[in-house]
Amino acid sequence: MTLGVTEAQSPEGGLPADHLAETAEAKQIEGRSLGQIAWARLKKDKIAIASAIIILLIIAVAVFAPLIVKLNGFPPDQFNKTNADGSPLLNTRDGGIPIGGLWGSGTSSEHWLGVEPQNGRDVFSRLVYGTRVSLLVALGGTIIAIVIGTVVGMVSGYFRGWVDTLLSRLMDIMLSFPSLLFVMALTPVIADRGQDLFGIPDDNKLRMGVLMFVLGFFGWAYLARIVRGQTLSLREREFVEAARSLGAGPGYVIFRQILPNLLPTLLVYTTLLIPSYITAEAALSFLGVGIKEPTSSWGRMIADASDWIESNPLYLFFPGLALFITVLAFNLLGDSVRDALDPRAGRG
Numbered sequence: 001m002t003l004g005v006t007e008a009q010s011p012e013g014g015l016p017a018d019h020l021a022e023t024a025e026a027k028q029i030e031g032r033s034l035g036q037i038a039w040a041r042l043k044k045d046k047i048a049i050a051s052a053i054i055i056l057l058i059i060a061v062a063v064f065a066p067l068i069v070k071l072n073g074f075p076p077d078q079f080n081k082t083n084a085d086g087s088p089l090l091n092t093r094d095g096g097i098p099i100g101g102l103w104g105s106g107t108s109s110e111h112w113l114g115v116e117p118q119n120g121r122d123v124f125s126r127l128v129y130g131t132r133v134s135l136l137v138a139l140g141g142t143i144i145a146i147v148i149g150t151v152v153g154m155v156s157g158y159f160r161g162w163v164d165t166l167l168s169r170l171m172d173i174m175l176s177f178p179s180l181l182f183v184m185a186l187t188p189v190i191a192d193r194g195q196d197l198f199g200i201p202d203d204n205k206l207r208m209g210v211l212m213f214v215l216g217f218f219g220w221a222y223l224a225r226i227v228r229g230q231t232l233s234l235r236e237r238e239f240v241e242a243a244r245s246l247g248a249g250p251g252y253v254i255f256r257q258i259l260p261n262l263l264p265t266l267l268v269y270t271t272l273l274i275p276s277y278i279t280a281e282a283a284l285s286f287l288g289v290g291i292k293e294p295t296s297s298w299g300r301m302i303a304d305a306s307d308w309i310e311s312n313p314l315y316l317f318f319p320g321l322a323l324f325i326t327v328l329a330f331n332l333l334g335d336s337v338r339d340a341l342d343p344r345a346g347r348g
Contacts (some may be wrong), residue, residue, distance in 0.1 A: 037340075038264075038337070038340040038341045039340075041339070041340040042336060042337070042340045045336050045339075045340070047332055047336060048332070048333055048336030048337070048340070051329040051330070051332040051333040051336065052333055054325065054326075054329040055326075055329050055330060055333060058131060058135070058325075058326055058329070059135065061128055061131045062131045062132040062135045062136075063132075065128045065129050065131065065132050068128050069124075069125045069128055069129070072111075072112065072122060072124050072125055073110075074110075074111070074121075074122035074124075074125050075122075075125060076121065076122065076125040076126045076128075076129045076296050077121065077294045078121065078122070078125075079119045079120055079121060080111075080115060080119075080120035080121065080122065081120055083108070083110060089106060089111075089115060089120050090106075090115075090117070090118070090120050096117050096118035096119070096120075097117050097308075097311050097312065098114060098115050098117060098120070098312060102114070102314060103312070103313055103314055105123075105312050105313075105314040105315060106120075106312075107314070111123070111124070112124045113127065113314070113318050114312070114314050114315065116304070116315065117308045117311070117312055117315070123301075123314075123315065123318060125296075126296035126301060127296075127298075127301070127318055127319060127322060129295075129296045130296040130297045130298045130300070130301060130319065130322075131298075131322065133204075133208065133281075133291060133295060133296065133297040133298075134278050134281055134282065134297055134298050134299075134323075134326075135278070136208060136212075137208055137211045137212055137215070137277065137278075137281040137297075138274045138275075138277035138278040138281060139274065140208075140209075140211075140212030140213075140216070141211065141212045141213075141214075141215030141216040141219065141277045141280075142216070142270055142273045142274050142277055143216070144212060144213060144215075144216025144217065144219075144220070145215070145216040145217075145219035145220040145223060145273060146220075146223065146266060146269070146270060146273070147220075148216065148217070148220035148224070149219075149220035149221065149222070149223030149224040149227060150223065150224075150227055150259070150262065150266060152167055152170075152171070152220065152224040152227075152228075153223065153224035153225065153226065153227025153228040153230075153231060154227055154228075154231050154254050154258060154259065154262070155167065155254070156168060156171075156224070156228045156231070157227065157228040157229070157230070157231025157232045157234075157235065158231055158235050158250065158253070158254055158258065159250070160232075164228075167224075167228075168228070170221075171221045171224050171225055171228075174218065174220070174221035175221045175222065175225075177218060179218035179219070180280070180283075182214075182218060183211075183214045183215060183218060183280070183284065183289075184284065184287065184289050186210075186214055187207070187210050187211060187214055187284065187289050187290065188289050190210045190213075190214070191206055191207050191210050194206055194210070204291050204292060204295035207290065207291060207292065208291070211281060211284065211290060211291075215277050215280055215281075219273065219277070223266075223269055223273075226265060226269070227262060227265070227266075230261075230262060230265060231258055231262075234257075234258045234261055234262075235253075235258065239257060240253055240257050240258065243256075243257050264341040267337060267341070268334060268337050268338045268341065271330055271333050271334030271337055272330070272331065272334040274330050275326065275327040275330035275331050275334075278298075278323070278326060278327055278330075279323070279327055281297065281299060282297070282298050282299030282302065282323055283299060284299065285297045285298075285299030285300040285302075285303060286299045286300075286302055286303040287303075288303070298319045298322055298323045299323075301315075301318075301319040302316060302319050302320060302323075305319070
């Protein structure tokens with residue numbers, strides 16, 4: 001005669017089935033952090049994965065631009081008048097329009113995306129180096145805006161009182177500025193002053209630094225408002241009260257207790273701010289107050305191509321397509337990250 005409990009054992013003859021059921025239930029209710037939940041959601045989001053892959057490829061192109069251009073064999077600033085076999089590359093009688101290729105763009109086995117009119121510079125090489133310039137300006141401006149906005153927002157929300165009032169009015173003033181007009185007006189002035197006062201040559205490295213600073217300086221106020229609102233809520237939470245009761249100072253509480261809880265918001269805002277600065281750099285270069293010749297940027301290429309769109313439409317198509325894909329990938333990834341970090345998503 002056997003006991004009833006042995007009849008409910010697992011097929012392997014090990015633990016009872018009810019114990020296995022309790023173990024499985026415990027695994028199902030095992031707690032997960034917000035980061036683990038967000039990562040699990042992102043892995044299931046095909047749009048997020050595709051956007052991340054595109055962004056990584058674009059970053060790789062920017063980092064390894066010199067090596068990629070070596071495959072093509074034409075430096076971005078090199079003027080090309082003839083092909084390797086000595087045949088003319090440009091039609092000098094017709095204003096320097098490329099000869100042959102797709103839609104009269106000069107595309108060939110040597111020049112994969114064609115050449116620029118008048119000077120014959122390789123479009124592929126300039127497009128690759130333009131990726132580096134556009135991303136550097138966008139990343140630099142984003143870092144400046146994130147740092148200033150985060151610090152000002154946390155200080156304003158934590159200390160409140162007259163500090164909050166003063167910094168809130170400063171945010172209102174910054175938000176009231178027509179930032180694009182100020183960037184257009186200040187960028188060439190600061191670049192010229194830097195050359196006159198400090199002896200810095202007015203090259204595009206200086207202009208890139210000025211663009212980063214000006215874009216970041218006029219872009220922090222909106223983030224500071226968001227951070228301030230969340231800091232006002234976080235400063236009343238139990239873990240902050242516990243840290244203060246143990247003698248922690250304001251600096252420790254702000255940067256060790258409150259800042260880690262703001263990281264999801266900062267991550268989402270970063271993914272949305274980078275594409276806006278890429279577009280801003282392209283617009284400023286298109287208007288002639290950003291990157292100048294001979295340095296390549298997508299906005300500079302679009303500006304130059306606007307005069308040749310009828311005779312060489314591909315000259316405008318490739319930088320425009322690169323700008324479109326990059327901005328779209330960052331925006332889609334930002335939306336996916338925001339949805340993944342939303343604790344209310346996926347319920348019901």
